[in-house]
Every structure is written in C-alpha cells, then in structure tokens.
Amino acid sequence: MSTSTLDALVAAEFTALADALEPLGPDRWSADSLCAGWTVAHVVAHLTMAARYPADRFAAELAADGYDFTRTSDRLAAADGTLLPTALIADLRSDTMASFAQPGGGMAGSLSHVVIHGLDVTVPLALGRVGADEAAAAVLDQLVAPGGRTVFGVDTAGLALSATDLAWTHGRGTPVAASAAELILALAGRQGGARLVR
Known part of the structure; x- marks a missing residue:
C-alpha cells in the first residue's frame, strides 16, 4: 500500500x-x-x-x-x-x-489504532463498523502478519479466516467466517469478536 x-x-x-x-x-x-x-x-x-x-x-x-x-x-x-x-x-x-x-x-500503526479503537466504541453502541473496507482489510492483514499468532498474541494456527462483508481471507484449517469487525476484534483479543474455535 x-x-x-x-x-x-x-x-x-x-x-x-x-x-x-x-x-x-x-x-x-x-x-x-x-x-x-x-x-x-x-x-x-x-x-x-x-x-x-x-x-x-x-x-x-x-x-x-x-x-x-x-x-x-x-x-x-x-x-x-x-x-x-x-x-x-x-x-x-x-x-x-x-x-x-x-x-x-x-x-x-495509526490506521490499526483508529480502526480497532473505533470498533471498541462503535460496536457496543450498536453502530457497527463505520470505516472503509480497504482500511479494515489492511488492519486484518497487519494483525495476522506475524504468522501463527497476531500482534496481540491471539493464536490463529489451524484456522481459515474469512470476512463475510469484504474480500479478505487468511490461513488454512477450520473455517471461521465472520464480519470484518468481528474478526478484527477477535484478532485484537477483544470480547465480542468472532469465536476462533478449531
């Protein structure tokens, strides 16, 4: 980018x-x-x-x-x-x-900061994700970039992640399909995100 x-x-x-x-x-x-x-x-x-x-x-x-x-x-x-x-x-x-x-x-880092903290407030307020798809996809890429664990330490090994509201996928294994917001929150270690179950 x-x-x-x-x-x-x-x-x-x-x-x-x-x-x-x-x-x-x-x-x-x-x-x-x-x-x-x-x-x-x-x-x-x-x-x-x-x-x-x-x-x-x-x-x-x-x-x-x-x-x-x-x-x-x-x-x-x-x-x-x-x-x-x-x-x-x-x-x-x-x-x-x-x-x-x-x-x-x-x-x-600034993009990740505003997207994740933005969701920290808009999701509990029932406003959903208010930002752009391109920004969400870029942050998802950043979160999984280290490999088997996200930058927040969330284990992604053995999971095939896919966003249901934009074109983004990552990994192989047990399918986990959720909205980009739910995936970002889960990969950032937040409550209320997608369930990363193998």
Missing part, C-alpha cells in the same frame, strides 16, 4: 468515526466500551491524545509516571474523558490526528 493511500485511509477513518459519534447524546459517551474499565469517552480521549499532547508534553507526562505507558494512558484517559463530546469530536477531526504517525508503528 502506498504512503499516500495509507495517509488518506487514516484521515478518512478519523473522519468517519467523528461523523458516527457526533450525533450521540452525552449519555452514550458514558456507555461502556470494549476496553475494560473505559467508557466511550475514555477511548476517544485515548485515541486522540496526540491532538492535546505534543511530543514534548507527552514525554513529560510519561516521565511523571516512570515511563510506564499503560499508567500514563490510563491517567490521561481518565482525565480527558471528562472533556465535552464536542471537544473530543474536534480532536477526531483535527489535522493532527489525520497526519499523526504512531511512534514505532508509523501510519500503519
């Missing part, structure tokens, strides 16, 4: 997520997400950290937590999850998020 295509997909996924969440009332933002202990607002706050924390400020926040990324993420999500939905939507639509490359993962 070309750099320009990847850049365009990342920007479009952030816009699609903003479009899906913008009409929702405040009560929906306090609903549980698929990330344990986090509401929809917490996940969106986490997803858009780069819009509020330039590299130097985030480095200072990380240093304050002894360079424990999980602790910093949890703390900032808890704090910024109290922001108004309009502010979080503005962050989703920001130029910063549209062009932000994940440290160590680049724009491919």
